[in-house]
Each structure stands twice: as structure tokens, then as C-alpha cells.
Amino acid sequence: MQTILVTGGAGYIGSHTCVELLEKNYEVIVIDNLINSSKESLNRVKKITGKSITFYEKDILDKDALDKIFNDHKIDAVIHFAGLKAVGESTQIPLTYYHNNLTGTLILLQAMQQASVFNLVFSSSATVYGEVNQAPYTEDMPLSATNPYGLTKVMIEQFLQDTYESHNYWNISILRYFNPVGAHKSGLIGEDPNGIPNNLMPYVSQVAVGKLKQLKVFGGDYPTIDGTGVRDYIHVTDLALGHIKALEKIASQTQTSIEAYNLGTGNGSSVLEVVNAFKEASSKDIPYDIVDRRPGDLAIAYANAGKAKAQLGWEANQTLKDMCQDTWNWQTNNPNGYR
Ligand code: NAD
Ligand code: WQD
Numbered sequence: 173m174q175t176i177l178v179t180g181g182a183g184y185i186g187s188h189t190c191v192e193l194l195e196k197n198y199e200v201i202v203i204d205n206l207i208n209s210s211k212e213s214l215n216r217v218k219k220i221t222g223k224s225i226t227f228y229e230k231d232i233l234d235k236d237a238l239d240k241i242f243n244d245h246k247i248d249a250v251i252h253f254a255g256l257k258a259v260g261e262s263t264q265i266p267l268t269y270y271h272n273n274l275t276g277t278l279i280l281l282q283a284m285q286q287a288s289v290f291n292l293v294f295s296s297s298a299t300v301y302g303e304v305n306q307a308p309y310t311e312d313m314p315l316s317a318t319n320p321y322g323l324t325k326v327m328i329e330q331f332l333q334d335t336y337e338s339h340n341y342w343n344i345s346i347l348r349y350f351n352p353v354g355a356h357k358s359g360l361i362g363e364d365p366n367g368i369p370n371n372l373m374p375y376v377s378q379v380a381v382g383k384l385k386q387l388k389v390f391g392g393d394y395p396t397i398d399g400t401g402v403r404d405y406i407h408v409t410d411l412a413l414g415h416i417k418a419l420e421k422i423a424s425q426t427q428t429s430i431e432a433y434n435l436g437t438g439n440g441s442s443v444l445e446v447v448n449a450f451k452e453a454s455s456k457d458i459p460y461d462i463v464d465r466r467p468g469d470l471a472i473a474y475a476n477a478g479k480a481k482a483q484l485g486w487e488a489n490q491t492l493k494d495m496c497q498d499t500w501n502w503q504t505n506n507p508n509g510y511r
Contacts (some may be wrong), residue, residue: 174200174423175245177289179280180253182209183291184363185295187217189251196416201245203238204254205231207365212323212510216360229306232276234502235283242287249291249413250284250423252277255324259299259468262321273324274331276391278466281335289343290428293323293418295330296325298404298436307402307440308476311348318468327383329432336430343428345418347436350436351403351477352411353450353465354495355502362502363408364509373405378455387458389443391465400443400462404436404474407490407498411435417484418491426506436474437473446492453496475510 176193180186181202187209193200200247202214202225214225226245230237232254243245255273256262264267272323284290302310302316317323329346336342353364353373368384371377378384392399414435441449481487 173197173199173247174419175201176419176495177201177241177245177247177250178253179201179203179250180255182206182211182213183253184209185252185349185408185411187213187361188356189253189415190214190217190457191220191356192409192412192416194223194225197243198309200315201226201241201247203228203241205229207258210364210510213361213364215262218336220358220360225503232280233272235279238280238283239286242283242289247287247289249293249419250289251282251293251419252280253295255295257321259319259321260370264485265317266320269320269324274327277331278326281331291343291419291422292332293345293415293422294328296329296346296432297322298348298434298475299349300325300329300348301473303470307472307474308438309434309473310476311479313435315330331508333430338461339376340428343422343425344430345422346430346432347414347418348434349411350406350434350473352408353405354407354409354490356409357498357501359505362499362506372403372443373499376447376458377499379458380450380500381452381507384509385459387447387460389460389462390469392462394465394471396442397445398442400444401469402440402472402474404438404440405446405492405495406435406437406488407495408490410490413429414480414486415485417480417486421484431483433480434475434477434483435480435488436477438475438477440472441492446496447459449492450496450500453493454500
């Protein structure tokens with residue numbers, strides 16, 4: 173069976189992907205410095221799957237640590253999640269974001285090249301479609317970004333393109349996630365934000381459980397169905413399964429390639445649609461107030477998910493109701509996350 177090195181595997185999407193990898197009998201090695209996660213997520217992954225993970229509490233900026241991992245294990249492919257991801261924070265501490273995300277990725281790519289490991293699945297984001305394109309987004313649209321976090325994704329995509337062009341033994345899948353939400357059906361793993369959540373679903377969930385008083389809906393005057401922002405929410409387990417499909421394609425194709433794929437449902441939901449779906453799933457009231465738009469937000473963002481379906485044989489199956497139910501199940505079973 174193949175051995176996969178998962179950077180950032182203790183995080184939200186990483187831990188869900190580890191579950192799906194183990195369920196499919198991949199050997200899993202995780203490197204994570206736990207800057208935005210806890211080791212407990214990996215204990216839970218073991219609990220769900222009954223299988224073990226080799227875990228290194230190390231930083232991807234630590235080249236020696238990476239070299240040692242590549243020396244000590246025969247790694248077939250890397251899934252690279254490790255990175256800092258808060259848009260607002262990235263404007264406050266851009267140098268930290270650039271160093272962690274860009275330098276970290278460069279060091280990882282160097283270690284891979286040195287170890288002759290050329291199969292890579294990279295976590296990109298729908299944020300690379302920037303402000304100029306109109307939804308539904310297709311993979312061939314021009315990329316741009318309006319904040320340091322988004323720019324790290326645009327730049328890393330360019331690093332990967334250049335790397336592939338320099339040596340086409342690289343085999344690279346770039347996955348552009350839309351809005352990952354939800355939690356594993358078991359309620360054992362889920363999103364565990366530090367402090368007050370920036371993102372809609374964890375915020376709504378904490379209002380429903382009574383930890384936060386009311387939701388601020390950012391903008392009620394967008395040109396959308398009800399005036400609130402529209403996004404393509406995707407269940408984190410569907411997203412995790414997309415990584416398996418990307419690995420399978422890399423392993424099966426006779427010619428290497430670099431391809432980008434949107435991982436979204438292809439459908440948009442408004443903020444108020446999410447609030448209503450969550451109300452139904454939780455049977456809780458979710459008080460909200462419509463306030464000013466959040467700077468930098470788009471009115472509408474959703475995927476054209478046709479390429480992933482055609483080339484990876486992947487599509488999202490879970491509904492907004494599933495996403496809300498699973499978020500609620502995780503929230504009520506773990507009111508304080510992993511703490
Ligand atoms: P997360 O913060 O839960 O997971 C990232 C993990 O990487 C964390 O466990 C963190 O401790 C680790 N990490 C960060 N820097 C590291 C370093 N230098 N060395 C080792 N480990 C390090 O975030 P997530 O939501 O699971 O996101 C995973 C990836 O997907 C990120 O690259 C993120 O940018 C991308 N992404 C996330 C979203 C989203 O909304 N969650 C959307 C699009 C793309
Ligand atoms: C969704 C909608 C808000 C919070 C972000 C990143 C993106 C990607 C995913 C990493 C918007 C509204 C939100 C709140 C609200 N991450 N909202 N009240 O902004 O689409 O994407 O996460 O790559 O790069 O930008 O997600 O969940 O923050 O917002 O009304 O308290 O909910 O205005 O319409 P976003 P989000």
C-alpha cells in the first residue's frame with residue numbers, strides 16, 4: 173500500500189483526510205507543528221479508524237526534520253495542507269504568512285526533490301479567483317488575490333507550475349477548495365477555531381450552542397437572492413474524498429501532469445440560507461443582525477465543479493442540511509473543541 177506524507181494533518185481538513193486515507197488502507201505519516209491544531213485530533217482519527225498514524229510534531233520550515241522523514245520512510249506522495257489560513261490575520265502579519273506558507277512550501281518541495289518524491293496534492297483555495305472573475309469559476313480563469321493569504325496560494329500555484337515545467341517527472345494536483353464546513357459523521361473530529369471564529373459556519377454553530385450571542389450578517393444589500401453573500405459550502409468529508417481521487421489519478425496515469433481542480437458543489441447558498449438550514453438542524457434559535465459588508469468580501473462565489481467530475485470522477489454528495497447537522501453534532505459533543 174502507498175505511504176502518504178500529510179503536512180498539516182492535525183488540522184481541520186487534514187484530520188478528515190487522514191480518516192479517509194486510513195479507511196482506504198493508505199499508510200499515513202503526519203507532520204504538523206500544531207500551531208493551529210491539537211494532537212487530540214489525531215487520537216480521534218485513530219479512534220474512528222482503529223488504525224495508527226506516524227506523527228511528527230515538526231515544522232515544515234525545518235529542512236533537517238523533513239529530510240529525516242523522507243529518509244526514514246518510503247513516501248509515495250505528499251498531501252500539503254500545512255499553512256496559515258486566516259485572511260484578516262494575513263493583513264496584520266504578512267511577513268509571517270509569506271514566510272510560513274511560501275518558504276515552508278519551498279523547503280518541502282526541495283526536500284521532496286532531494287528524496288525523489290514527485291507526487292503532490294496541494295491545498296489551494298477559491299480565493300485565487302480574486303475579484304475580477306464571475307462565478308461559476310472555471311479552472312482556466314486568470315488568478316489574482318487581494319490579501320497576503322490569497323497571494324500565498326496564487327504564488328504557490330505558480331511555484332508548482334514552474335517546478336513541473338522544469339522537471340516533468342513531477343505529478344501535481346492543485347485542489348481549489350470552496351468553503352469547507354461540516355464535520356465527520358462520528359462527531360469525533362471537526363473544526364476547532366481558536367477564539368472567536370472568522371468563518372460563518374463555526375460562528376453560527378457557536379451562536380446556536382449559546383457561546384456567542386448573535387451573528388453579524390456582513391451585508392444585506394448584495395445583488396443576491398436575499399441580499400446576503402453567496403458561497404459554495406462543501407462538506408469536509410466530500411473534500412477529503414477529493415484528495416483520494418487526486419492521489420488515485422496521480423498513481424494511475426502514465427504521463428505526469430499538473431492540473432488544478434475546483435472542489436465545490438457547484439451550488440451557492442446565501443448567509444441567510446445557511447442560518448435557516450442550521451436552525452432546522454439544531455432546533456435552536458440563531459439571532460442575527462445585518463451589519464455593514466465585510467471589506468474584501470465578494471457578493472457571489474461558487475464553483476463550476478465539472479472538471480473534477482470529468483477527470484477525477486469526484487463530486488460532492490452531501491447537502492447543506494448534512495453540513496449543518498454534522499457541524500451541530502460535533503459542536504454539541506465537543507462544546508470546547510478538543511480542549
Ligand atoms: P488548519 O489550520 O486547521 O490546518 C493547517 C495545519 O497546518 C494546522 O494543523 C497547523 O498546525 C499546520 N501548520 C501550519 N503551519 C505549519 C508549519 N510551518 N509546519 C507544520 N505544520 C504547520 O486549516 P485547514 O482549514 O485544515 O486548511 C488546510 C489547508 O487548506 C490550508 O493550506 C488552507 O490554506 C487550505 N484551505 C482552507 C480553507 C478553509 O476554509 N478551511 C479553504 C481553502 C483552502
Ligand atoms: C462566508 C459568508 C461572509 C462570517 C474564507 C476565506 C477563503 C477560504 C474560505 C481559505 C460571506 C458571511 C461570515 C460572519 C457573515 N479560506 N459572514 N458573518 O469569506 O467566503 O472565505 O474562508 O482559503 O479564502 O476568505 O468564508 O465563512 O468567512 O464567509 O455574514 O460572522 O458569510 O460575508 O458572505 P469566505 P466565510
